[in-house]
Amino acid sequence: xxxxxxxxxxxxxxxxxxxxxxxxxxxxxxxxxxxxxxxxxxxxxxxxxxxxxxxxxxxxxxxxxxxxxxxxxxxxxxxxxxxxxxxxxxxxxxxxxxxxxxxxxxxxxxxxxxxxxxxxxxxxxxxxxxxxxxxxxxxxxxxxxxxxxxxxxxxxxxxxxxxxxxxxxxxxxxxxxxxxxxxxxxxxxxxxxxxxxxxxxxxxxxxxxxxxxxxxxxxxxxxxxxxxxxxxxxxxxxxxxxxxxxxxxxxxxxxxxxxxxxxxxxxxxxxxxxxxxxxxxxxxxxxxxxxxxxxxxxxxxxxxxxxxxxxxxxxxxxxxxxxxxxxxxxxxxxxxxxx
Numbered sequence: 538x539x540x541x542x543x544x545x546x547x548x549x550x551x552x553x554x555x556x557x558x559x560x561x562x563x564x565x566x567x568x569x570x571x572x573x574x575x576x577x578x579x580x581x582x583x584x585x586x587x588x589x590x591x592x593x594x595x596x597x598x599x600x601x602x603x604x605x606x607x608x609x610x611x612x613x614x615x616x617x618x619x620x621x622x623x624x625x626x627x628x629x630x631x632x633x634x635x636x637x638x639x640x641x642x643x644x645x646x647x648x649x650x651x652x653x654x655x656x657x658x659x660x661x662x663x664x665x666x667x668x669x670x671x672x673x674x675x676x677x678x679x680x681x682x683x684x685x686x687x688x689x690x691x692x693x694x695x696x697x698x699x700x701x702x703x704x705x706x707x708x709x710x711x712x713x714x715x716x717x718x719x720x721x722x723x724x725x726x727x728x729x730x731x732x733x734x735x736x737x738x739x740x741x742x743x744x745x746x747x748x749x750x751x752x753x754x755x756x757x758x759x760x761x762x763x764x765x766x767x768x769x770x771x772x773x774x775x776x777x778x779x780x781x782x783x784x785x786x787x788x789x790x791x792x793x794x795x796x797x798x799x800x801x802x803x804x805x806x807x808x809x810x811x812x813x814x815x816x817x818x819x820x821x822x823x824x825x826x827x828x829x830x831x832x833x834x835x836x837x838x839x840x841x842x843x844x845x846x847x848x849x850x851x852x853x854x855x856x857x858x859x860x861x862x863x864x865x866x867x868x869x870x871x872x873x874x875x876x
Contacts, residue, residue: 587800616718690739801835
């Protein structure tokens with residue numbers, strides 16, 4: 538690894554460590570009418586951008602006679618998000634299905650963390666700038682693969698799922714030693730620039746599409762080829778927050794459903810929202826082309842999450858076996874019809 542990238546990785550790692558460390562002490566429990574939401578990077582979090590931009594939680598709270606204060610924070614990686622949720626620093630976590638299943642398993646019978654809803658269905662790409670890497674079997678000790686969180690992010694879990702298909706369940710973590718935790722924006726920039734041992738990035742939209750504009754970058758793995766259309770990213774919360782804040786929780790769920798309908802049916806307005814809220818340096822036409830991809834679906838209904846859950850139990854990554862997707866999703870007054 539080059540000195541410049543070592544410095545980058547070290548500074549990122551330190552930042553994440555300090556960020557996670559800041560969540561050690563649980564905050565004071567708050568009354569109904571406040572909600573703290575953590576979001577991450579990428580188009581897959583667009584529903585939260587819409588909720589924030591249109592003040593939908595506040596809107597649905599007022600319909601119940603409640604003034605809701607909403608606090609937003611941005612983190613990188615499922616590990617930091619899970620730490621924040623368990624410490625009481627946030628109420629709603631947004632991360633991949635991998636971190637959800639990890640925290641669901643870890644809190645089973647205690648805090649009972651479960652998913653609230655999906656954020657939609659999107660293909661994730663493992664991309665590389667190494668011309669020798671055509672499949673995952675071509676990665677060697679000379680390569681490094683960027684993921685949001687080593688071992689627990691949904692990208693890491695997808696990579697493990699692919700490794701198990703390639704070499705068998707006993708070798709499911711064969712490629713973990715090549716992975717490194719780097720936020721998507723930084724990993725994309727490093728991959729495009731080249732010249733480091735970071736030759737792979739398990740990405741998400743729009744970062745994967747931005748990387749692929751470079752002719753030296755190509756797709757190694759598409760998660761839709763691996764699992765079929767699926768919901769890689771979800772929102773989750775503790776059972777305590779849901780029970781103690783029923784009006785706030787309901788307002789959030791209703792706001793999310795409204796945001797999903799808006800994003801799915803108003804792609805141009807959704808693109809404008811993403812740029813406005815995130816200050817993303819992306820061409821509007823390019824962004825619109827990405828979210829108008831027929832493979833993209835903005836929906837709160839989870840799709841095809843259970844195969845990953847069953848896999849993680851099978852290889853021993855989680856101890857509790859979910860009998861179906863309903864075990865790790867809250868079943869609300871308007872139950873989701875997912876998978």
